[in-house]
Amino acid sequence: GNSVTQMEGPVTLSEEAFLTINCTYTATGYPSLFWYVQYPGEGLQLLLKATKADDKGSNKGFEATYRKETTSFHLEKGSVQVSDSAVYFCALSERGYSTLTFGKGTMLLVSP
Amino acid sequence: EAGVAQSPRYKIIEKRQSVAFWCNPISGHATLYWYQQILGQGPKLLIQFQNNGVVDDSQLPKDRFSAERLKGVDSTLKIQPAKLEDSAVYLCASSLATGSGNTIYFGEGSWLTVV
Numbered sequence: 022g023n024s025v026t027q028m029e030g031p032v033t034l035s036e037e038a039f040l041t042i043n044c045t046y047t048a049t050g051y052p053s054l055f056w057y058v059q060y061p062g063e064g065l066q067l068l069l070k071a072t073k074a075d076d077k078g079s080n081k082g083f084e085a086t087y088r089k090e091t092t093s094f095h096l097e098k099g100s101v102q103v104s105d106s107a108v109y110f111c112a113l114s115e116r117g118y119s120t121l122t123f124g125k126g127t128m129l130l131v132s133p
Numbered sequence: 134e135a136g137v138a139q140s141p142r143y144k145i146i147e148k149r150q151s152v153a154f155w156c157n158p159i160s161g162h163a164t165l166y167w168y169q170q171i172l173g174q175g176p177k178l179l180i181q182f183q184n185n186g187v188v189d190d191s192q193l194p195k196d197r198f199s200a201e202r203l204k205g206v207d208s209t210l211k212i213q214p215a216k217l218e219d220s221a222v223y224l225c226a227s228s229l230a231t232g233s234g235n236t237i238y239f240g241e242g243s244w245l246t247v248v
Contacts, residue, residue: 062241063241064137064224064239064241065176065226065239072234110176117232119228119231119235120166120178120189121178121237122178123176124175126174126175
């Protein structure tokens with residue numbers, strides 16, 4: 022079956038530091054890949070997505086590249102802000118389907 | 134545009150009691166999902182509707198959980214009787230349609246504590 026593995030948190034960074042959150046997946050076929058973010062007290066929001074190999078999703082300074090050869094979709098940001106503190110979820114959906122399979126989430130804490 | 138609405142936001146019940154959660158999806162969205170998120174884990178799909186028909190309920194514990202989507206709009210998720218391990222956040226989500234090109238939008242969730 023499909024599965025998503027994320028690095029365990031919390032990830033603790035100072036403001037303006039570089040962020041990487043690792044995500045790898047196992048899937049049959051050729052999935053679409055997503056990063057969702059959950060701010061404290063709020064629902065899940067789509068951050069970015071990629072639907073084919075070598076696609077780069079980007080939004081709000083965050084980027085992730087779909088790497089089929091390493092089955093990875095690592096999230097990066099060059100300079101984090103305190104307001105980026107949240108839980109980040111990597112997810113996939115099988116080709117042709119919208120249903121999401123999520124990783125366990127990685128908490129990011131950014132201090133001033 | 135209004136988002137996915139859920140109620141109640143918080144509920145505490147004793148084991149063996151029943152509880153119901155309500156969801157109103159984004160207007161025009163044909164596909165509706167219920168996910169269960171246990172603390173420290175990612176959301177897990179319980180059931181998916183396309184209009185008022187069930188697309189996938191393979192992970193719904195049908196001995197205690199039920200869900201319906203009358204008239205293809207609002208949906209209700211019911212748990213009866215509740216167990217301690219049902220303590221979780223129940224997330225409702227919607228999308229325009231099924232298919233991997235459709236973005237899924239989530240509500241804020243209904244937090245359930247079973248004591």
